[in-house]
Amino acid sequence: MTTDASQLFHDALQRYERPLIRYALNHVGQLEDARDIVQEVFIKLSQSLSSVDPERLAPWLFTVCKNRATDHLRKHRRITLMETETLDLEEAGTARPGFDLEQQETAAQLRSLLTRLPEKQREAIRMKFIADLSYKEISDVMKTSVGNVGYLIHHGINALREQWLALEAQPSRAA
Amino acid sequence: MKPEDLTAWALNELSPEDRAQVEAHLQGSHELQTKARDTKAFCALLTEQLGNEDESLTAEQRQALLASVIGNVVAFDAFRIAGSPSVAGVSAPGDVGQPIKPSTKTKLNRSGVKDPSYNWPLRIAGLAACAACAMFVIQQSGVLSTKDEVLFEPGGSVTLGDGEAGVHRVQTKRHSTVSQTAPMVFDPQPIDVASASSIGTQGLPALKEDAKSEVALGQVVARTGRVMPTAGASGGYADLNMPAAPTNPMARSSEEIPSAAAPTSPIPNQSLTMGGKNTYTGGTTLADSSGSTRSRGLRFGNATIVADSVDGLLPEPRVSFDSPQIPPSRASTERYTAIHENNFLTVSSEPLSTFSIDVDTASYANVRRFLNQGSLPPPDAVRLEELINYFPYHYEAPAKGAEQPFSVQVDVAESPWTPEHLIARIGIKGKDIGLERVPANLVFLVDVSGSMSDTNKLPLVQRSLTMLAEQLKDDDRVALVTYAGSSGVALESTAGKERAKIIAAIEALQSGGSTHGASGIELAYAEAQKHFIKEGINRVILCTDGDLNVGISSPEALEKLITKKAQGGVFLSVLGYGQGNLQDRTMETLADKGNGNYAYIDSLSEARKVLVEQMHGTLVTIAKDVKIQVEFNPSVVRAYRLLGYENRVLAAQDFNNDRKDAGEIGAGHTVTALYEIITVDAPMPNDRPLVDDLKYQPKDKKELPAMAARAPLPKLPGINDELMTVKLRYKAPDGDLSKLIEVPVKDAKPKMQDTPKDFQFAAAVTGFGLLLRDSEHKGSLTWEQVRKLAIAGKGEDPLGYRGEFIQLIDKANGLSGRP
DSSP states (O other): OOHHHHHHHHHHHHHHHHHHHHHHHHHHOOHHHHHHHHHHHHHHHHHHTTTSOGGGHHHHHHHHHHHHHHHHHHHHTTOOOOOGGGGSTTOSSSSSHHHHHHHHHHHHHHHHHHTTSOHHHHHHHIIIIISOOOHHHHHHHHTSOHHHHHHHHHHHHHHHHHHHHHHHHOGGGOO | OOHHHHHHHHTTOSOHHHHHHHHHHHHTOHHHHHHHHHHHHHHHHHHHHHSOOOOOOOHHHHHHHHHHHHOHHHHHHHHHHHTOHHHHHHHSTTOTTOOOOSSHHHHHHHHHHHSTTOOOTTOOOHHHHHHHHHHHHHHHHTOOOOGGGOEEOTTSOEEOTTSOOSOOOOOOSSOTTSOSSSSSOSOOOOOOHHHHHHHHHHHHHHHHHHHHHHOTHHHHHHHHHHHOSOOGGGTOOOOTTOOOOTTOHHHHHHHHSOOSSOOSOHHHHHHHHHGGGGGOOSSOEEEESOOHHHHHHHHHHHHHHHHHGGGSOSOOOOOOTTSTTOOOOOOTTOOSOOOOOOOOEETTTOOEEEEEOOOOOHHHHHHHHHHHTTSOOOGGGOOHHHHHTTSOOOOOOOOTTOSSSEEEEEEEEEOSSSTTSEEEEEEEEEOOOTTOOOOEEEEEEEEOSGGGGSTTSHHHHHHHHHHHHHHOOTTOEEEEEEESSSOEEEEEEEETTOHHHHHHHHHTOOOOOOOOSSOHHHHHHHHHHHTOOTTSEEEEEEEESSOOOSSOOOHHHHHHHHHHHHHTTOEEEEEEESSSOTTHHHHHHHHHHTTOOEEEEOSHHHHHIIIIITHHHHHOEEEEEEEEEEEEOTTTEEEEEEESOGGGBOOGGGTTOTTSOOEEEETTOEEEEEEEEEETTSOOGGGSOSSOOOTTSOSOGGGOGGGGGTSSOOOOTTTTTEEEEEEEEEEOTTOSSOEEEEEEEEOOOOOGGGSOHHHHHHHHHHHHHHHHHTOTTOTTOOHHHHHHHHHHHOOOOTTSHHHHHHHHHHHHHHHHTOO
16 A cells, blocks of 8 residues: 555545535435445545546545445335434433524425435535535536536526425414 | 526636636626525525534544554554553553453454564464454444454455455444443454464464563463463463364353453462462551562563463453543444443452542432433443442541551441342542642633533533632632633633632633634643643643534544643543533543543532532542552452442553553542452352353362462461452552552451441442442342432431432432332
8 A cells, every 4th residue: 555545545534524424424314324334435445546546536436425325225225223313312402402403404404305306406416515526526426517517506406495495485484 | 608607606616717707797787696696695505504414434433444544554553542551552562561452353453563564474464454453443442343244364354244355344333332431341252263263373373472572481471371270250361372262161151251350361460469468467558569570470461361362262352441431432422331230250260350440420410410300311321430439428538647648448248239248348538638739720621612502501610610710729820711612712821819800701701603723622731831830730621511622623632632731740620511411421531531530510519519519629639540459368259249430440460550540539539439249158149150160170279389379268367357458559649650558358247237327328329320220230129228228328418419319219219110
C-alpha cells in the first residue's frame, strides 16, 4: 500500500463518510444499516485503491453505495428487525424538544415528498442535497450528461417545492 | 436562458461565463429575480433539511477501516488511540509489568506490533496481523464482532462472511447493547478453532523466544505453570509445550465460567505473592511499593500469559482498569453499557481479586430520576458501586498527621440475601482537610448549546455554580469557558474574592447562539494553565447534558488530551445535567481519564451535595490510582464475588504496576466495596461446584511443591483463622510511586444486625441494586428485607439522603410488582 493510496483512502473517508451515510440512510432508512453499508463501501474502496481513478472517486463511491443499498433492500425486504433503539428509554425527544420535532417534521415531509418523485429526479436530488455532490459528479454516477442532471434537478426541485407549499398551506398542518 | 440554468445558478453549479450570463438576465427581470430568490431559498431549505443529519460511522468502524488500509503502522496508531492496556504494554517495549491479555489476538498484536518489522515465522501476512489488530481494537472497543464471519486462516488473510478479505467488519446493529466494560466483556469468541490453533502453533517458536529473551526467569514461571495442577476458572495458564487442543475441556469450562478477577494465569502471581505472606503481621503495614522484584516477577507472568495465548483457547480478555470504559462504543444510540455482573470465583483458581476504587455517584442520581418519574431504570443503568458510594459513611478518619491519607476498615457478616454466605465490607475514608484546603484554580467549561436551555440544565448549572462560587476562598480562582453555542471565555480567571463578578458572569450565561470553531476544551485548559497554582487544585469542571462537542470531535483525541492534561496536573471533573443524556458512559470515561469524578446533577439538592457538602471530595484529590487487591485464604474461603465494580476490575498483576491508572479519592470521601463470600463449609450455589474437577490435572496438590502456595494450611500461626487480606495501593496526588497498605481480616460470622449501622445500610443499598438489576445473585432477597435493612442501618441522617433512599425502595417496590 503506497502512501498515496492510503492518503486517498483517508481523504475519501474524511470527505464522503457523512454524505455516503446520509445517502445510504435515505435508501435504507436505518442508521445502523446505513453505517454497515458505508463501511462495506469503504472496505471495497480499500481493496480497489489501485484501480480507482482519484478523479472519479465520488461517482465510484456513490455507485458502490447505491448498489450495496439496493442489495441490502433486496435482502432485507422481508426481514423485520427488532430495533435496539426502541429498547432505550426516552431515547429521543427530550434533548431539544421543540427544535428537533420541528426539524424532523420538515425534513420528514420533504423526504416523503422526495420518494414520490420520478426515480431519476429523485436520485439526482438525493445526490445533490443529501450527498452534496456536484452536477458533474452526479452525471458520472448516473451515467448521463451534466445538462441532463441540471434538467432533472430543476424539475425535481420545482415539483418538490410545489408539493411542499401545498402541504404547508393545508390548514390542518398549521398546528 | 433555459429554465434549469436558474436552478443551476441557485446551486452555484454554473461556470463563470454561464453565471455572468444568467445574472445579466436577472438584472432585467423582476419576475426572474423573485424566482431566483425562491429557488435559492428552497435549495437552501433542501440542503439544510435533507443534509442535516450529521451521521457518521461509529468510531470502531472507522478505526477498523483505517487499520485495514494502512497496515501495521496505522493499526498500531489505532491501538494507541484505543488506549487499551495491552496496547500500553505494547507501545512501550521493555516496559515492566504491563499486562498482556490472554488472547490469541493479543498475542498477534503483541508480536506484530511490538516490532513491526518482526519477521513472522510462517509468513502470517501483514494484512492478517493488521486485521487481527483491527479486530482487537474492535473488541477492546466493545463492539461485538460478527463472530461467525471472522476466520483466521493460516494463509494470512482474514475472511469475512461475505467474502471480502482484509477487514473485519463491525456490525453496529443488534450487538449494540453488548458490554464494553464489564469484566467479562465478550462472549467466548468462536475463533475458527482449527485455524486459530494453527496460528498458535506457528507462532509458538516465536513465543518461546519471546519469553526467553524477556527474562531468563520467565522459563521458571513457565515451568511452574506447566506443573500446576488446576488452571481452574481462569482457563489455564501457560504451557508452552502443550499443543493447542480444540477440544480442551479446560478451555471450555473457562468459557462458561465468568470470572471477576485476574483473567491471567493466577499461578505466577500466586507464587509471587507468597513472598508477601510474611507481611501478615496482624496490623496495618505500610510498605514502600517499589517492590521491584515483585513487579519484575510479574512480568514473567506476562511472558507466561503470552505463551498462554498460544493455544488460542483462553477466556476472553477482560477489560481491566486502564481501559475501564474503553471505548465506549460511541454509537449515539447507546446509552448504557451492559453490565455483566461479577460471578463467583473459586479461591483455588483465583485467589486474588483486584479492582480500582470508584467514587462516582452518577448512577444513583440517575436511578433516582427514573424511579421518581415512575419507571424502573434499565438494569444497565444500575451500577452497584455507584449506588453504594453515593452515601457518605461514618468510617473513622485517619488520625491527624497519619502518614496514610485514608483509613481502611473491613467488616464481615452473614449475607442478608443468602444466609449461608458472608458479606465482607471494605470501607475506606479519605482524610478530611477541613479548612486547610489549598487554593483552587477552577475552570468551568459549560455547554451552552441549544439543548441546555431546559430548566434542569443550564439554569441548574448556573445555580450550582453560584452555590460553589459562594464557597470559594479569596485566593481561589475561577474562570468560565463556554462551548457548543458560542464558545469562548465568558469570564477570565478571577480571584475568589471577587464573588460578585463571578456570580454575575455565571448568571449571564445563555444557551444557544452560533457555533464558533474554537475548541472550548482547549480554551478551558489554556485558562487553567495560565493561572496554574503549583501547590493547589487545578481542575476543569465540564458541565454538560452530554453534548461533548467541545471542539475535538474524535473521542480518542479528546481522551488523549484529557489524559495528558491530567498528567500535567490539571484534572477534569464532569457534571452531567438533564435528561435524554446519551453519553453516560463517555462522560464517566472522560472523568476517569482526567483523574476526576463524574456526578449526575438532577436537582438543586444534588448540586448542593456534590458542590457544597462534598466540595472538598469533589475538588481535592488526596490520593490517586487507588487499587484494592484482596487475597482470600483458601483454607477458609471457597469462593467469592465482588459486588459491583464490574468496569473496574483489574488483572492481578496490575495491582503492583504503578503505570496502571486507577481511581482517585477525594478529601473526606468514603469508598465502600462489598464481597459476597462462600466459606469452605458452606455449599456452593446450586449445590454444585462451579467447575468440575479437572480430569487431566493431578488430583493431589500436595505432591507438587510448586503448589505450596495454594495447598491449604500453610502452617503459620495466626493465619488460618484469617478470611482474607485486603491490600491497597495508592499514590500521593503528585506522586508516581505507589504505597501499600495491608489489612488482614479475621474470620468471623456475626449476624448482620450486630454490625455497624453503616454496614447494614450499605448492604441495603446493595440489595436494592441487586433487585433493580434482577440479579441472578439476589437469592431470597425481597424489597421488604431491603427496606428493613435500610431502616435498621439508617442511623443519623442529617442531610436526608438515607431517608430519601428508603422512599426510593418503596417506589421501586411498587413499580417492580414484586413482593
